[in-house]
Amino acid sequence: MSYYPYFVAGWLLLVGCFGIVRSRNLVHAVVSLAVAQAGTYVLLLSVGYQRHAPAPVFGSTEKPSSDVVDPVVQALTLTDIVVSATVTALLLALAIQIAKRHGTVDPDRLSALEG
Amino acid sequence: MPFDSGVANLLPVIIVVPIAMAALLVAIASYVPRVLTDVLATATAAGVCALAAVVAANTGGERGRVVTWLAGWKPTGGTSVGLVLVGDRMSAGLAVLIALLMALAMLYGWKYFDDIGGHFLPLMLFFLAGMEGFAFSGDIFDMFVFFELMGAAAYALTGFKTEDPSSLQGGLNFGVINSLGAYFSLTGIGILYALTGNLQLPLLAKSVDEKGLSASVILAFVFIMAGFLVKAAMVPLHFWLADAHAVAPSPVCVLFSGVMVELGVYGVARVYWVVFEGTVPHHTIRGAFVVLGTVTAIVGSVMCFCQRHLKRLLAYSTVAHVGLFLVAFAMLDDGGTAGAVLYVLGHAGAKSALFLLAGVVLNRYGSVDELELHGRGKRARVLPWLWLFGGLALSACPPFGTGLGKDIAETATIKAGYQWLPALFVLVSAVTAGAVLRAAMRIYFGLGDPPTELDQPESTSGSQEEPEVSGTLRNVPVTMLVPIVVLLGGSLALGVVPGFAEAVGKAAHQFIDRDGYVTQALTNATTAPVPHVPAMHWTTLGIALGLSSAVLSMAFAFAGLYAQRLPVAVRRSAGAFGAPLRVVRRAHSGHIGDYVAWLLVGLALLGALVGVPVR
Numbered sequence: 001m002s003y004y005p006y007f008v009a010g011w012l013l014l015v016g017c018f019g020i021v022r023s024r025n026l027v028h029a030v031v032s033l034a035v036a037q038a039g040t041y042v043l044l045l046s047v048g049y050q051r052h053a054p055a056p057v058f059g060s061t062e063k064p065s066s067d068v069v070d071p072v073v074q075a076l077t078l079t080d081i082v083v084s085a086t087v088t089a090l091l092l093a094l095a096i097q098i099a100k101r102h103g104t105v106d107p108d109r110l111s112a113l114e115g
Numbered sequence: 116m117p118f119d120s121g122v123a124n125l126l127p128v129i130i131v132v133p134i135a136m137a138a139l140l141v142a143i144a145s146y147v148p149r150v151l152t153d154v155l156a157t158a159t160a161a162g163v164c165a166l167a168a169v170v171a172a173n174t175g176g177e178r179g180r181v182v183t184w185l186a187g188w189k190p191t192g193g194t195s196v197g198l199v200l201v202g203d204r205m206s207a208g209l210a211v212l213i214a215l216l217m218a219l220a221m222l223y224g225w226k227y228f229d230d231i232g233g234h235f236l237p238l239m240l241f242f243l244a245g246m247e248g249f250a251f252s253g254d255i256f257d258m259f260v261f262f263e264l265m266g267a268a269a270y271a272l273t274g275f276k277t278e279d280p281s282s283l284q285g286g287l288n289f290g291v292i293n294s295l296g297a298y299f300s301l302t303g304i305g306i307l308y309a310l311t312g313n314l315q316l317p318l319l320a321k322s323v324d325e326k327g328l329s330a331s332v333i334l335a336f337v338f339i340m341a342g343f344l345v346k347a348a349m350v351p352l353h354f355w356l357a358d359a360h361a362v363a364p365s366p367v368c369v370l371f372s373g374v375m376v377e378l379g380v381y382g383v384a385r386v387y388w389v390v391f392e393g394t395v396p397h398h399t400i401r402g403a404f405v406v407l408g409t410v411t412a413i414v415g416s417v418m419c420f421c422q423r424h425l426k427r428l429l430a431y432s433t434v435a436h437v438g439l440f441l442v443a444f445a446m447l448d449d450g451g452t453a454g455a456v457l458y459v460l461g462h463a464g465a466k467s468a469l470f471l472l473a474g475v476v477l478n479r480y481g482s483v484d485e486l487e488l489h490g491r492g493k494r495a496r497v498l499p500w501l502w503l504f505g506g507l508a509l510s511a512c513p514p515f516g517t518g519l520g521k522d523i524a525e526t527a528t529i530k531a532g533y534q535w536l537p538a539l540f541v542l543v544s545a546v547t548a549g550a551v552l553r554a555a556m557r558i559y560f561g562l563g564d565p566p567t568e569l570d571q572p573e574s575t576s577g578s579q580e581e582p583e584v585s586g587t588l589r590n591v592p593v594t595m596l597v598p599i600v601v602l603l604g605g606s607l608a609l610g611v612v613p614g615f616a617e618a619v620g621k622a623a624h625q626f627i628d629r630d631g632y633v634t635q636a637l638t639n640a641t642t643a644p645v646p647h648v649p650a651m652h653w654t655t656l657g658i659a660l661g662l663s664s665a666v667l668s669m670a671f672a673f674a675g676l677y678a679q680r681l682p683v684a685v686r687r688s689a690g691a692f693g694a695p696l697r698v699v700r701r702a703h704s705g706h707i708g709d710y711v712a713w714l715l716v717g718l719a720l721l722g723a724l725v726g727v728p729v730r
Contacts, residue, residue, distance in 0.1 A: 013302060017715060020291065021708040029707055033291055033298075040301045047309040072196065073308065076256055080301065083263045087294050090267060094274050094287045101280040107707050110284050 005046030012039030026095040026105040030088060037084050041077050048073035122173040123183040126200040129166050129210065130248045133159055137240035144233035156236040157221040160243060164214035167247070171207035175621060179631065179641035181207070182253075190318075190637050199315050201253035201636055204622035205456070209250045209374070209381060212460065216373045216467060217243045219598035220366035223471055226592040227366060227478065235275065242268035242370065249378055253636055255304050255339070255390070256314045258382060259297060262342060266293050269375065273363045284705065285362035292355045292710050296345030299718065303338025306331055307390075316389045317636035320629065324393040328729060336391050337722045340383055341714075344721070347379025349441060350411040351713040351720075353434050354703060357418070360430030365474025368426060372433040372470060373463040380440050380459075384452070384626070392629050396729060397447050403724035404445035405533065412438025412539055414699060416546040420675065421700065425473045425483040425554055429466060432509065432547035436462050439543055443524040446531045450650055453623035454524025457609065457616060461516030464606030465508035468599045469551060472502055475591055475599075476558065485554045490561030498591070499559035501599055506555060506672075508606045510548030512665035513658050516609025517544070519616055521664075522657025526650055537656075541664040548664070549671025556676060563676030620648030 016036025048070030056071035188197025245265025274286025311322035415435030422428035443455035528536035
């Protein structure tokens with residue numbers, strides 16, 4: 001088993017965090033959050049991956065006893081994507097409203113909540 | 116007894132009913148009069164509360180827990196791919212609290228909002244379903260999903276006032292930081308699945324034990340805790356809380372402070388006790404959470420006392436109390452757990468009532484700025500006394516439930532060898548209650564020096580807050596008064612109803628009975644119940660400490676009111692705290708990038724506190 005996909009997953013998670021920390025635009029921050037979440041997709045899929053094993057669909061060619069990739073993590077990833085779509089859409093909607101009300105989407109210039 | 120008999124079927128019903136009703140309300144909201152949607156939603160919450168009470172009545176003692184493997188995917192031969200819901204006394208009791216607070220918040224909302232819009236009540240119902248699901252889930256991935264369901268509903272409810280700039284910013288900060296925490300949790304869940312091939316808590320318990328302690332197990336533990344601790348608002352992951360509470364409508368704050376934040380602590384405790392208790396040793400967890408809880412309690416109380424925005428003040432008081440709950444959980448015995456639970460219940464009553472009272476202030480005077488409102492409420496007759504009553508409840512004065520919980524938790528800390536911790540409990544409850552009493556006496560009795568700082572208004576003073584009614588409220592409607600009185604009365608009753616603390620003690624004992632949980636979830640065989648849990652009552656020391664924190668809170672309140680007239684020596688020594696205080700206040704910048712940086716710092720800190728001692 002290669003460690004490379006785990007490295008990519010950790011990298012995506014951290015680079016997403018870094019993107020939010022350094023963000024000068026709320027849309028960029030929300031997309032960075034989605035990048036961080038992409039790290040979780042990569043992690044989950046690589047956990048279930050098996051080299052040379054087909055998709056977990058059993059039929060006349062694939063006997064239930066044969067090796068397949070793990071379907072559980074694929075289900076988790078799908079659920080994760082649904083969650084991501086909801087949260088991203090909601091946060092982008094908030095960002096649009098902030099642009100309308102504050103006239104800016106730069107976090108450095110939003111100061112309604114200090115202290 | 117088969118898994119899916121009778122009561123067990125109620126667990127999925129409790130989660131599905133609010134979702135179905137939410138979908139219905141979205142569809143019909145624009146065609147029916149508002150009173151119908153109000154009544155339907157409130158009745159749903161009340162019905163869920165009743166169902167949860169039935170579940171609670173069928174747990175504990177001989178019956179143990181209520182277990183459902185959804186759609187009949189039962190475990191065979193000690194393994195399973197099914198999803199499990201487990202109701203024990205603790206989760207069922209929490210479910211009752213969630214639904215009760217939701218019903219009261221909705222009742223309060225009848226007259227609180229002039230225009231409620233078509234989305235508020237459905238969002239509240241989704242929020243209810245998410246929290247109930249989180250409480251009952253026995254599957255760690257389901258916990259993540261319900262965590263995000265309640266999160267998404269909560270973000271939308273925070274940013275509900277789309278015309279208010281600070282409300283939007285609060286909602287966005289809340290959403291980004293909580294979702295990021297949840298993704299860290301999901302990473303931890305992925306690591307755990309890679310190690311063991313399981314997601315169900317009872318199966319994880321066995322397989323993590325077999326794996327033994329390793330760096331990956333510690334990593335998974337720290338990552339999974341990240342999301343729960345963000346929700347629980349542990350310092351330094353707490354920044355979102357004040358932003359969200361300050362801007363969310365008051366009935367929503369009731370649920371945030373009353374139970375959502377505490378569900379974070381519940382998640383930490385549940386996952387630790389079932390999954391990691393056999394691997395990650397007690398002493399590391401105790402050390403880590405005593406340190407982090409103490410820091411949380413101190414930062415929360417200091418920030419609380421500095422606020423003039425009423426809702427931010429109450430929000431930081433919640434941060435301070437969460438610190439105490441974490442410390443009590445960290446005792447890792449039935450005494451500490453029971454103390455934390457009683458304290459959470461009493462705190463839910465007191466804090467929720469205070470948030471509702473802050474909502475009354477907002478609708479009546481059009482502001483929640485303590486200094487601007489100086490003396491404005493002198494003609495009110497009932498409300499001042501409710502404020503003072505709530506302040507006393509928060510100060511853990513006997514015989515309130517908060518006081519009894521604090522007493523039991525203090526006894527547990529002394530038993531565990533932390534003789535200094537009761538002092539922390541007393542100080543935190545005195546400072547936070549002192550801030551509340553100070554605000555009440557300034558607004559309603561006109562005490563204290565007249566405001567001099569008004570010429571330099573802060574950005575978060577609360578004077579810009581927009582009321583939810585057009586014009587101002589003359590009289591407080593009875594539907595707004597009843598929830599406040601019920602909550603305060605409940606907080607008092609918890610401390611005086613005989614036998615309640617004993618029942619909480621048994622629930623706590625069941626909660627930390629790991630083998631019982633695993634056995635019953637997998638085979639539905641109950642284990643022997645505990646006959647008696649010791650030390651679940653008032654102690655002389657506890658009463659004395661409770662009374663002294665009440666007296667101290669009055670002292671803090673008057674010191675805050677008449678800060679200019681304190682002796683010079685006192686003012687000078689208080690002035691020494693000025694510089695560190697400014698640093699702490701400046702850290703609360705409202706900047707999402709800063710919050711994420713602090714999240715990473717907090718995770719590193721937790722990792723060091725847990726990882727280094729076990730090496």
